[in-house]
Amino acid sequence: MPSLPKCQLLGFLVGVLLAGGAIAADTASDDAGQTFRAYDARPCREGSIIECGEVRVPLDWHHPSTGDGSVVFARYPATNPDTRKGTVFLHSGVWSFFSSVRAPQIDLNRQAHALHQRLNGEYDLVMWTPRGRGTPGISVPGTLSCFEDSIDMSTFYWDMGIRELDNPEAPLSWDEDTLEWTHKQTADEALMFHRVQERTVISCLENAEYQEQADMLKYMGTAATVRDMVAMADAFDGPDAPIHFWGIQPGSLIGSYLQKMFPERAGRLVMDDPVDPITYNEVQGYLRWQSDIATANTSVAILEESCTSDKLADCAYPSGPPRPDMAFVAMSINLLRRDLMGWINQPVVELQNSRNRQFYDSIQKEPSVTQNWKTFEEYAKVIAGHSFWGARPVMDPDALGLRDMPIICGDALYEHDPDNKTLRADAEAVLKGSLHSVPLLMSSAFPSWRFLCHLWPIRAVERVSFSAPQDQTPVQETLVLLRKPDPWNYPRVSDADARRLWPDAHVFADLEFGQYMFDHNNCNLDLIASFLANGTVPEDGSPCANGDERRHQASHALHRKAHKSPRVL
Template sequence: MQEKRDPLLNITTASSIEWGPCDPSVITNPALSCSFFEIPLDYHDPSIGYGRLALAKLNATQDRLGTVFLNPGGPGGSGLDTLNMLADILSSLSGGFYDIFSWDPRGVGSLTTPGEIFCFDSPDEYNVFWNGTVELTGIEMTGNFSDPNDVHALLAQAPIMQAKYDELARRCLRHSSGKFLRYVGTAATARDIVALADALDGPGSLVNYVGTSYGSLLGMWLINMFPERVGRVIIDGIVDPTLLATQETATAFHELADADKTYEGFLTGCALAGPQGCPIASAEGQTAADIDATIQALLKQAHDAARRNTSAPVTSEIIRDELLSVIESLGQAALFANTTWPMLVAGVQAEAGPESLTARRSTRSARRRTRRSSVSQQNQTRSYSNEAILCGDSIDLRRTRMSEVFGTVIAASRNTSEMFSVVWPAEFYACPFWPVRAVERYQGPFNKTLANKVMVVSNTFDPVTPLPEAEAVAALLGDNARLVRQDAFGHTSVSEPSQCLNAVMFAYFVNGTLPEDNSTVCEVDTDFEIFPGVNTEAILAAMVPRKIK
């Protein structure tokens, strides 16, 4: 690849990228082609050295209008994996007029350098380090920490966890990937996108972009760092960037704001389906409140069993974690109710469940992160890429203590989400103890005047990127953005299908057409069933009336 670097513009340009076959162990879609792209670790100081990005592309099928860049979130999500799975869908939504492009960003995967961030060399090393702590067992509580013994048990671990997280910081720095911690931040990734756009579409070209979940945060940094380069941009599942710019543990009071309401949607669907469609309902005519009572009773049983026996295979935290997975994608609700739920019940009641449930306990942390991040296939130890990116972007250290972080968790369970705020570990909680910050961080403003209007998309009830954050971002951008709401449950609009939303996105990509204001609401396709015979429309109609701006 012939390259030249312009230190004044702080970008890398390339006269060509040589595309070829993809690594079949990573990408199986024969329509995709792959390559690599060299990047400076620090755009402001090229003497630091260079890395490379692993790239994948699906060519346009119509008269080409440019490139659409895709980031699937995480922030540790693999763009290669996502494009491998969703290339045809994305091509259809853009009318086939664009090359659909994705990549494994800094800190992701094994092909990009810097790649996945590790602090331990093996699962055994990880498990020995955290043995006997809430990092492995999760937080046990009932209600919203209504039992003072649960509060005491958690706060009693604060000194231990303080020492562990301080040592974790030292381990991460000492590890072979530690030398890259300062160079995997979001600002550098935004600059990588612009450098790639210059190489793919020409210097100064408009940047077209789709980002979901954390990808919406990257999108907000991108469009405000480079407002003159904004082409057609969709951000979906919105993270409010002002929270990251001002708070250490923003997730506790904001990210889960609609989680319990999404859980209510799950309960309502189960009640409508009845015991034949949702066995958590023990009899016909049970209400959502009845089904919640059944789940709460199992949580209490699991909690009490874990207090008696620290090796109990099914804890209340495991049940909450499974439920959080379900409400992120309610298309899995029937499978959970018919398959996972009976296993959880059996494990709790026996207090010595089948091997499959015991395995769930030992891999709990890894499972949560595989929903939002990639994990090395050669080394299945815990990845710290999410922490490296999010905490590297975070505000300067404020000498926050672990007892304060635990206090935040307790308060969030009482004020934000009773069901899910206790999920531990979570990436943001590591930020007060993370050893470094990125060499470049963008902390605003987030209301720049953009070259073109962008689309902001949110579900009505998203359990991890709530609608109020989308509304806040749309308000920040003002006339530079249009908010489109999908009347749906789950994390990002892909959680439920909507031909209405597909049409809005198609019109935007192909014709540049956006709704006139922020009042557009798209319904979910009526043939999409969450439980047998129960669709989203029926669940929304049966729920308690809700206030939506």
């Protein structure tokens, strides 16, 4: 395995020093081969409470001689080292909502203070950059970048589109500069774009080979990321310490993998609106996409129906204002489209979406506004990304790469088969059948990269099956929080599914909406913090039925101990 190029290594060292981070120190190994990593962490910037650091880890945990990687982390330290009880690892699950190079200290700085206070400052809070994310050369393996800049990407797509057209002289239906579709797509265009995306994967892998990134792609994956987390826990708390974790939606997969791979180390785990781990890596991506976009579209439709009511409480959106304005709704739909969709329509296409305008009218409630075409035009531009996201950075690896595809498709248990004509026909049937099936999200839809695993040939060196029997029951119990259906709740885990997947867990269903980050309402935060701090859960089966009004009514006397293991820190 080649080492990092000197220029990248130098850039990494300079970045660490400027950030106040640290270089990993000595290592030691146990009999099972898991490596305990010494570390150093310093304030991310002068006067900052949050610390930044870096831990060196093997690229292949089962074959450490393959080479080293690098995990970047941020830590909100306990208030008093003498009364510190351990570490709580956090994963927000927002793999696709923000740039892959977003530093962990940004989200920790924004989200950790409320939880830190509720835990009485007795725990360190840690977020880190998983494998396959982060700035290349700093996080190793980092984000895969396929093009030099946006011009290079635009030229490639234009050339591939011309090649795939039956009539090379016919104009393409997307804008050459922005790669936005200029009209509502047809089934033939969806299939053409499918072939273009297949060529993009091939070209990207060729570019990765040239950039000496290709050998690292098989070392991405959630199993390796969980081993990295265990290494950090060993360094922070000792090799026998239980690992406490809170993961939201896709972030819950870290907890599922931890329970499966290290059941003896699983501490207090909060699975917040969790993803079904069996569906995640055993169901073909294009089938998950078909289900996920239907869930998201239905959830938006439920919101639309509830907002026709005159009751303020009936019209609610995840983490948003009591009665959402269109700017907030447009931002939320934009995030959904960024996560689920693989192409962008120009605003003029959205203006022709009559179903979307009906939704706008039902939410806005003000006739003077809803009848203003200019207002709706501005709303359409926000949905298309022009006002909210702005132009994508020319050198952003996330915009110039395949986003989460190497991670999620690397986790897939089904193998890649480029010659499987039946599989390809099934995938194309889903593309055609789902093209216009979610009008509240997009007038014409195509899956984002993470759903195209039938095009991605690389699988992780270590993968985990959740349908296989569990050899050992996790040491401590789990808290599972199931929220009302919201657009990010996919693939949705029902109450029955949760009790099947986590039979010994404490399950609370039909909770108030949370958010795709960590700023839940007070009642939800109290519920989570009480479990993480003390292992207690409320006797009341609906502790947050009335939101924040209930938080002061929950008596600690009505809590029961969730686990009595002497290993609890």
